[in-house]
Each structure stands twice: as C-alpha cells, then as structure tokens.
Amino acid sequence: MSHAPPPAGPSDPALPVRDLAAETGSAPRPARSPAGRGGTALVTGASSGIGAAVARRLAAEGGWRLALNGRDITRLEQVAARTGAAALPADLTRPGAHRRLTDLALDHLGRVDLLVAGAGVGWAGDFAGMPAARIDEIVGVDLLATVHLVRALLPHMVAAGSGRVVLVGSFAGSVGVRGEAVYSAAKAALATFADALRYELRGTGVGVSHVIPGVVDTPFFDRRGTPYARSWPRPVPAERLADAVWSAIVHDRDEVYVPGWLRLPARVRGAAPGLYRRLAGRFG
Secondary structure, three states: OOOOOOOOOOOOOOOOHHHHHHHHOOOOOOOOOOOOOOEEEEEEOOOOHHHHHHHHHHHHHOOEEEEEOOOOHHHHHHHHHHHOOEEOOOOOOOOOHHHHHHHHHHHHHOOOOEEEEOOOOOOOOOHHHOOHHHHHHHHHHHHHHHHHHHHHHHHHHHHHOOEEEEEEOOOHHHHOOOOOHHHHHHHHHHHHHHHHHHHHOOOOOEEEEEEEEOOEEOOHHHHOOOOOOOOOOOOEEHHHHHHHHHHHHHHOOOEEEEOHHHHHHHHHHHHOHHHHHHHHHHHO
C-alpha cells in the first residue's frame, strides 16, 4: 500500500514542518473524518493500563481502525483481539524502531489520523541510588521514544493537512515529585515538547493535546518496583484517562488534567513557586 514519503532520515536535513508538503510535492489528500467521528489511530503503551483503556474507548466509539503498539506481545495481542485492532509489538527504545512502527502503521491503516503516545515506565527511590540503566530506560521510553515516533509520523499528518497527537504526561512533570526525579524530568520535558510543537504546528491542521494524569490505578506502580502507598490522592481508574483522551480529541483540547483539581497546584507552582515548595515540603 502506498503512502506519503517517509520523513527525513538521521543524515538528511530536517524539513520545516510548515513547508513539508511543498518540499515533498505531496498531492492533497481527501478530507478526513471530523474529530470524534472515527478515523485511524495508533496507540502506544497499549498492552495494559492507560494505553489499553484508550484502545477500548476508541473501539467502543466505533468508526476507528486501530493499530496498537506495546512491548508485551501476549497482552498486546489480547487487547488487539478485544478491540479489533492490529497488534504491532515493538520496543521503541531500539534504534530505528520508530521508523519501522510508522511504516507498519501506515501499511496497516493507510494513514494515521491520531497518535496516542501512552507508553511509559517509572522508578521510585532516592536519585543517588538509582541504577544508571533505569535512568536510560525512563528517558528512553518516556521521552525519546515518543519524540522520535512523533517526528516519524508528523510529516504524514502535515502533508494531509489534518491529524492529532495526544501525549500522555504526568502531574509529576508539572510539579516534580520526591523520589521520582528522573521520571519527573522526563515528563516535564514532554510537557514542554507539547507546547513548543503546538506553536510550530499552528495553521497546519494538526493538533497537539497533553493529557496530565495524577495517580492512575494501573500496573505502572508495581512495575516500577514500589507500589503506591499513599492514602491520598486516591488512584483514578484508567478508564477515566481514556475519557480525558477522548475529550481532548473531540473538543480539540490542548491540555487536560485528570482529575481536574490537579490544575490548581500546578498553577500555584507556576505563579508562586516558593510558596508551593514550602507547602510540598510540609505536606508532601
């Protein structure tokens, strides 16, 4: 199946996003379905947790053709079977994996109207005792893999004149969380990436949404090596995050906090960082 030309490789000069269609000579494509009325979607981190919940939500809405990515092949295939999706297992931290996944998704779907980047890993503990391999893994999965995948898919969306990128971040990236220094840093970088990319894409027809969850009831905490032990805030179900992603798609929202009250401490952190640090130091 043919599709738009692939993005520039590592040795090629980067093409300005706004001028990509002109540079490649791509012909205009037919208009895509309006937001919320179906289309094609690639969801990463879809073998469990938030990514799997998003896949189920899109499938339940109807009209979506889905391709799902994750590292756990067995679980990914189970989610794909329940949602009628194509399973495209891959470890996106491997060299060139983002390009291979982009080609596979385009081959299966013909185009990608929506990317939901839900893959993420964490680690909890004092930074001084953090293994170097876990630093590389968190930055690789939570930031670099997503950035590279967006870079590979974005030119196809821009050439088509429509599309949406949904980045699943974390409240830790908005305020910084004790014991999660590298995870907080990676998610903060993802938040800034979302803002900068949104400005760059103005007028292209491609939108960028940043969904910012607090504590979510998924296997994430068990896999990071330290279960969530606080009595408050209480974890929210992954389905609530899927609802937030759906809201971002349908209503063209730039930023969604889950739960919504998390926006308040984030604003206090931005407006009065000294006050926020004192409160955070006292109450955690």
